Amino acid sequence: MSLRVLVGCKRVIDYAVKIRVRPDKMGVVTDGVKHSMNPFDEIAIEEAVRLKEKKIAKEVIAVSCGPTQAQETIRTALAMGADRGIHVEIPAKEMEKLEPLHVSKILAKLAEKEGAELLIVGKQAIDDDSNATAQMTAALLEWPQATFASKIEKTDGTLLVVREVDGGLETIKVKLPAVVSADLRLNEPRYATLPNIMKAKKKKIVKMKPADLGVDTTAHFEVVEVCDPPSREAGIKVEDVDALVSKLKEAGRI
Template identity: 85%
Template sequence: MSLRVLVGCKRVIDYAVKIRVRPDKLGVVSDGVKHSMNPFDEIAVEEAVRLKEKKIAKEVIALSCGPTQAQETIRTALAMGADRGIHVEVPLKEMEHLQPIHVSKILASLAKKENIDLIVVGKQAIDDDTNATAQMTAALLDWPQATYASKIEKKDGTLEVTREVDGGLETITVQLPAVISADLRLNEPRYATLPNIMKAKKKKIAKMKPADVGVDTSSHFEVVEVRDPPQREAGVKVEDIDTLVAKLKELGRV
């Protein structure tokens, strides 16, 4: 059985950029700042493409929600080997209030529409670190889930997934269709070659709005203030253990 795979790829501020709070303290500076695909989503795309190369998957569809620039992120996924893209247009101003539940509903709706067998997303995005999209998507679809995947193997009609958990590694078997979230050690994403970047320009990207898949992205909260974390205070050097314990008691740490 060849799988149809839907993979999420979020456009985020590049990991190497130093984040700055906006003067109005209602968000972070994103204008004129380098953006790229969320690193965990890049791993998800790579894994989906590898499944296709192993003949386990027959089609890989890359999905991104966001402004016009999100198409660049989809093109990156297409250059890595995805077959086609879906761009769910969300204006830049509305992106600040787009929550994982909105994205999960979009993923779930498109999974039904496209007859998807497997959804693969990064375990979390580096901008909001929510780590909730995969779990909520699985709940909405009532599909099995395998989060924090560091290895995926196809068995007879099932997937055997090795998960990274607090106590080490856990191996589970999930029936298909399923939702998987990619952890850091699942693979090392490839660099898109120039010929594949050129080919990606000819691949199709379907455009739609959240309403087209029956999803209301209205905000349910208001940002009151965004601020930098407090500066870390300098440490204090102590001569011996007794002084250390005394200092810790003085600070109420022990």
């Protein structure tokens, strides 16, 4: 059975950019700041393309939610080898209030609409670090989930997934259809070649809005303030172990 694979790819501030809090403390500065595909989503796209190259997948569909610029992220996915894209249009101002639950509902609806048998996303986005979309999408679809995947193998109607957990590695078997979230060591994403970048310009991107999928993106919470983390205080030197223990006791650490 060849799979139709849906892959989520989020447009985020580039990992190398120093984040600055806006003067109104209601978010971070995004205007004029370099954006790129979320690194974990790059890994998800790479894995889907590799599945296609192995004839395990028959089609790879890249999905991104966001303003017009999100199409650049989709084009990157297409240049890496995805077959077509879906752009769920959400204005930049509304993106600030878009929650993992909203994205999960969108992905679940698209998975049903497109007849996908496998959904792959990055384990988390580097902007909000929520690590929740894959889990909630699996719950909405009532599909099994394999999160933090560092290796994926397909057997008859199932996936054998090696997961990265706190205690080491865990190997599980999940029935298809399923949701997988990609961890850092799953693969090394390829660079898009110039010929593939040119080919990607001709590949189809369908535009739609959350309402077209019956998804309400009304925020469930309100941002009160965004601020920089406190500066780390300078440490002190102690003469011996007894002095160290005494200082730890004074600080209430032991």
